[in-house]
Amino acid sequence: MIDPTGLPIVVIGAGPVGLAAASHLLSRGLVPLILERGATVGAAVADWAHVRVFSPWEYNVDVASRALLEVIGWTMPDPDHLPTGGELISEYLAPLASHPDIVTRLRLGAEVTAITREGHSKQSSDGREDSPFVVLWRDTEGVRHRTCARAVIDASGTWTKPNPIGVDGLPVPGEAEYAARIDYGIPDVLGSARAAHVGGHTLVIGAGHSAINVALDLMDLQEIEPGTRITWATRSGGVDRLLGGGLADELPGRGQLGLRAAEAVGSGRVTLRSPFVVERIAKRGETLLVTGREEGQEVSFEVDRIIVATGFRPDLSMLSELRLSLDPIVESTPALAPLIDPNLHSCGTVRPHGVTELSHPERDFYIVGMKSYGRAPTFLMTTGYEQVRSVVAELAGDPAAAREVRLRLPETGVCKVGGTPSAPISNAGCCGGAPTVNADACCRKDELAKADGKSGCGCTAESTAAFAT
Template identity: 45%
Template sequence: MSDTIRSALPIAIIGAGPIGLAAAAHLVNRGYAITLFEAGTSIAANLHSYRHVQLFSPWQYNIDPIAAELLQQETGWKWPESTALPTAGAVIDQYLLPLSALRSIAPFLRVNAKVLAVARQGFDKVKTQGRQGAPFVLRVQMSEAVEEFLASAVIDASGTWSQPSPMGAHGLPALGELENANAISYGMPDVTGRDRTKYAGKKVLVVGAGHSAIGSLLALASLAEQGSHTRVVWAVRGHDISRAFGGGDADALPARGALGMRLHKFIADRRVEVHIGFKTHAITQNNSGLTVIAADASLPHITDVDHIIVATGSRPDHSLSRELRTQHDPWLESTLQLAPLIDPNEHSCGSVRAHGHRELAHPEPGFYAIGAKSYGRAPNFLMATGYEQARSVVAAIAGDIVAADNLQLTLPQTGVCAGGPLADDGSGAGGCCAPIVSAPAKTAGSCCSPGAQPEQISAGCADRTKANSQVSSPRSCCG
């Protein structure tokens, strides 16, 4: 793109969540004009949908350093306690809202602005000659009309949270899933707070094996403990739920390790009904509630369900870049160069090496997807990774290739080994944990023998979890 266009037009950022706002901070810190589009009614709309959730990563991993510098320079803002665990709402209120209100960012932020499409002005995807010199054009649904904006470069940080994967195991909605949408929630509803009346005293099925599923299971179990007679059911697609328990005491983020250990205890105490190898085929409804039918006809139906929480991951929406020359991995839908580094068949979030503008680039110069969207369907993304992506991409846009290539990222280890098959929800190893290593064969009376009693399950499986070993017979151990 010519220097004249570069100086005359802003750089467009799609999505005013943590990663989009970090990109904005890096750009204004380098003296660039920006336009920041947020589809929601306020910043960080995706994060706001689960503001009740306590994050397992402490503040030190949730704040971009350059954004913090801008906040300190303009407002005297102070870092929160670095080792404290914030809720998603606290990240918004204490960090992202003040960041978005800075005089260097606020005038260029547009909310209620959904980007519908991005193209090159005057060029469809087929035309090549002169293409690189043309500015980008963004078609945006504003509150009252569709408008077009020009930009010298585009950074797509719109995320994937608003595009949840369906309940059906083969990537399509289960039969009856759309028809029964009023009884299905996706993501992480506020089970013990805002949505309490929806779940209290009901039979609730959770589908998925990542951290979102675990969080909902623990919230439902807590609701049941409060005397609400809530019944909790967990359906897992794979045959090994031990991976969902994570690294326990070996996890470098103690709160992340504790999630799996708490769930492990609830299951050992028989407070969660578990269905292993359950790949949903269909959902039907009758007077007693929903019946969920597995693809394997030999498995019993899950009956009399009042509500379903689907936490099977999310996927990117690439429709807005259809007229750009993009190149995505055919199965992860991440950028092509990034896919081998993040493939959940091989990696946990702790084993993904630092990456930047080179892995995030497309054949369309000046267009980048960063943040969760850059990972496509891979679930092993951490906020700190997105901040390093933003730093590298902005440096590359500025022509500072030395800085762009100087990648620096240290991620907290999960406490489990990388490598092996996908996690039980089919979308990766437990959201952020790789599969765990094999254990010795089961022995009579161990936690995993077919006739194990609850007290044996509790003691034996706890030992296995601490050892980061694989439960040989998850069905007998956990349901």
């Protein structure tokens, strides 16, 4: 049996969190081997390069990665600037990947297919924890490799496994047959995907920030080509929770995104169907006939294309020989699940967490980043950085540092409120999320002002009632 002591620690994925893990390993004198399935670092980010993130650079740069970069003369971008995915790659991930200590340990086009313990299946216990990991991967030429590792950090994300249209978690009839007219995620409707949507009728499905970005981009396209039509369908009833914290959100990009979504629906330029559940898709001439249920009634309408922004789920197939402990609902670790379960959390932030919450029965194996959240959608990049800092400290034999909390998360200001928008939000820009105590207040910002003896923020019940319970 190979002595695992001198083996590298395999990091799966060269996105922001994977490269952060590698940086923290290097800072601790440990040797990473980074396996990235894409042809470039940040391959998943490249798919949404046109999208501006709602967290500024201050929250997007990992501390260990920054230390590595500054040694070779890199300068931190404006901390208050909200970068696009493309800027995230060009100004941060690409320079980090080219660092002499990283580039020699990075393998691009390396797709991990399986992980096990040397000489042990999942059922084999005797001597298991003393055996190294074996990571199977194939390169771009299809050659298969076996790499032994002391530990494995899975930061492969969820981008390659989007959720299907069906509210039951399965594709609806017709989804596979007409896949050529269906996109998942955040297609660049103002750029590379413009020709497919300009002048046509697009259905956007989803209630998260990805769906908002797509709908707003389609509205920008509509400004150029008035014949472009947009229907936005949410399955959970209203887009109220997308308001975020408004101006009270410590991530102002996120707050403004929610306010713009509210204004878009109120303007009438977007047809909102909510709650709407798609049941089947069929072909009608040159269009797609979408049939579903809206408030208990069957509804059908025709569209040219569909964009599905209903989130993602983790691909666990390569981990089948490892001993994992996963929550049956969220598919994160059981200790992390209560902190992130969207059935339980609709307000405030997910508190910082690390090795304690991320540990599996398989010692020295960790899932970090977006994949660690399973099917929950509330992940922040800076949360992933804290995760890998903690995990690497544990692997370096520093359990005290691993259990420290070195992260202050921004307040979300996000509160889920009932109802469906029915009127324009003329003064939405002055508001800051739903009130938490005073039901007579029109928003959180108004509530705080009145509690301080002031007249309020200036918004009126009429302007916000459609978004409050």
